[in-house]
Amino acid sequence: MDKFTRNQRISxxxxxxxxxxxxxxxxxxxxxxFSAAKSTISEDLYVIKDILSRLKLGGVETISGAAGGVKYVCGLSEEKSMEFANRLCGILADKDRVIPGNFLYVTDIMCxxxxxxxxxxxxxxxFIGNNVDYVVTVETKGIPLAYEVAKLLGVQLVVVRRDTKIxxxxxxxxxxxxxxxxxxQSMTLSKKSLKKGSNCVFIDDxxxxxxxxxxxxxLLREFECQLVGIGVLIDTVSTQKKLIKEYVSIVNFNGFDEDGNAVLMPTKDFI
Amino acid sequence: MDKFTRNQRISxxxxxxxxxxxxxxxxxxxxxxFSAAKSTISEDLYVIKDILSRLKLGGVETISGAAGGVKYVCGLSEEKSMEFANRLCGILADKDRVIPGNFLYVTDIMCxxxxxxxxxxxxxxxFIGNNVDYVVTVETKGIPLAYEVAKLLGVQLVVVRRDTKIxxxxxxxxxxxxxxxxxxQSMTLSKKSLKKGSNCVFIDDxxxxxxxxxxxxxLLREFECQLVGIGVLIDTVSTQKKLIKEYVSIVNFNGFDEDGNAVLMPTKDFI
Known part of the structure; x- marks a missing residue:
């Protein structure tokens, strides 16, 4: 039987x-x-948990009981989150992104x-503590982001379509x-998509x-499901009347200034 | 200055x-x-490279020169790939997946x-050796898979649309x-999407x-780009005349048998 060192097991x-x-x-x-004792693996896990938490790069949680074990929970330090939001504002502020009709071109960013x-x-x-069952998005631009969030929450992604497909x-x-x-406008979703009584998070660009x-x-109400959270990459703050009050965004987009530059900043308290 | 152990650095x-x-x-x-010497980090990397290659879970490559460093290259053992393909065939063979018009419902799998x-x-x-610049897909179902492939190849995803968006x-x-x-049918792509002379891989469901x-x-020819590979999850082998000869698929779908069961098997030599 092959032997493994602690270093190898930890990797x-x-x-x-x-x-x-x-x-x-x-x-x-x-x-x-690894043909190793449970106590050995527990010690390995302690090392991983400890260093992830020290560097604020997520956490390792222990779940007790028969169906128990360990799981990784994603996370990013405040400093790195803010650094990311600022970098994103810089990328979005590029003049080449302004397209006719005063839209901001974000397709490449979303991909x-x-x-x-x-x-x-x-x-x-x-949304990690919200007992999320599904991450929902509407085609097309938000799909990669919604997929990432679904993967990180360990749940299924559901894509709402604009029209019916055979x-x-x-x-x-x-x-x-x-x-x-x-x-x-209309949105359509396969009847097979959602189980009754599920908790859903909506993600969009x-x-x-x-x-x-x-x-x-x-739409979720028709499936007897609840929306428990909304997350978007960019929040258009220049739109005065919001139909929705509670959501998380990373960047605020406040229209264009007199010189035609996009006005962007990290969303206040987004961390 | 904080000190880190080898175990911590390796994690x-x-x-x-x-x-x-x-x-x-x-x-x-x-x-x-880690405030560590290059030789120390090289030893850490050797441990990771060695164990990944031993368990056939991908590789670590060293790139020399001024812009050099290390990179992780994804991979999966033949045994695990075959196990996955067989499991996927089992999931796809579920009778509930047959929908009117003799289609196979795969939306949940693609998400x-x-x-x-x-x-x-x-x-x-x-496609890891093909110098890929972009992964291309057509909306909608293939987007999550194409996104994963793009991420694993370290390149940008490009989503071709069915119609023009402002x-x-x-x-x-x-x-x-x-x-x-x-x-x-028509397909449309933003002029900003692709740089001339790029190598693209097409991914679909x-x-x-x-x-x-x-x-x-x-479409790629219009952008003066080349297609260097095609990868799909499922290949419909019952379609006789193929317009395209070379592509990679994971599962073969050979229509339905007399009892209405989908006939599926792992693609020959897909590994």
Whole structure:
């Protein structure tokens, strides 16, 4: 039987935890893999837990009982979160991002794994205690961010579509009024998507007036599910009347100044 | 100054590498973080590299020169890849997945982070040597898988849209013929999305006749970019005439048998 040193075990245990966020891993997984005693693995885990907490890079939680084990919970220090939000403001302020109609081009950012994975950690850590069952988003731009948050919360992602597709089976559709344009839009979701009574978090790229979020609440109600949190990358603060009051954002976008520069800053108290 | 033990350093270095796949990390990042000598960090890295390679869980590569450092390259053992493909066939064979029109419902699978992250590792490891600049997909179902592959290859994701959006700025559109339905469809992509002369990998949920993949090749040609690989989760082998010959898939879907059961098996030689 192969022997493993503590260093080797710690590297593999760290990798396994990081790759399975918020999922309880039974200690037997490690005792069997390494042919090691439970007490040995517990000592390894203590080292990992201790250093992650010291560097504020997330935590390791122990769950007792028959279905017990350990799980990794993502996290980022206040300092690193603020550094990220400031860097993001800098990237978003690039003049080339202003497109006709006074929109901010963010497609590349929403598809940049390095940015989205950090944003995902910041948003997921807000909802970690909410017993979340699903992360919900509306196609298309918010999908990578919503996927990251779902992965970090250890739950399924649900993508609401704009129209019905034959590959979705029976669907449920609702109409809602877009808060910023006032137009009626529809959203549709496969009947198979959500279990009754589930807790859902809504993740999107932008929060403007909140019409989409309100639509999501209505849609979830049809599935007898509750919305327990909303997280967006960018909050458009220049939109006066918000249909939704409570949500988390990382960056505030306050329109354009007289020279046509986007006015951006980290959201107050987002950490 | 805080001191760190080898165990602690190995845990944090492992986490940093895993969270930044295929990205070169300069050794100074670690020597500064731990106030340790380069030789010490090199020894730490040797332990990580050695155990990952022994358990076939990916690799650590050293890049020399001024811009040098180390990077983590994802990987999964043949045994685990086959185990995953077999498990996926079992999940897909569920009778509840058959929807009117003889389609297989896969939306939940394409949005399941645990499944998609493993599928992402299998597909990304096929393209790791291809100098990939972008991972491209077409909205909507393939986005999470394409995002995972992009993240694991350390590159940007690009999502081709079905129609033009005002938030995309100037776009380039093409029409193409769907290989399975024969209908004319269009795809559109923001002009800002791709740099000339880039190498792209196309990732999607299904490969039927290959019409979408052919459309992607045409679209990339308009951007003066090359397609260097195609990866899908499921290959519909019952579609006789394929417009595309070379691609990687994990599972073969061979239609339904007389009792209406989906016929599925791991793709031959996919490992």
């Amino acid at each position: 593999i245990i760290t990798k396994t935890l990081i790759e399975n966020p918020n999922k309880v891993i039974n200690l037997n997984t490690f005792t069997e893999l 940049n794994p390095q940015i989205i994975s950090t944003a995902g950690i910041i948003l997921a850590s807000k 590959t979705e089976g029976s669907t449920l559709s609702i109409n809602y009024v877009s808060g910023s344009t006032g137009r009626i 932008f929060m403007k007036a909140g019409g989409t979020a309100k639509g999501i609440i209505d | 944090i270095i492992t986490k940093t590498l895993i969270e930044n796949p295929n990205k070169v990390i300069n050794l100074n990042t670690f020597t500064e973080l 399941n982070p645990q499944i998609i992250s493993t599928a992402g590792i299998i597909l990304a490891s096929k 938030t995309e700025g100037s776009t380039l559109s093409i029409n193409y013929v769907s290989g399975s339905t024969g209908r004319i 299904f490969m039927k006749a290959g019409g979408t993949a052919k459309g992607i090749i045409d």
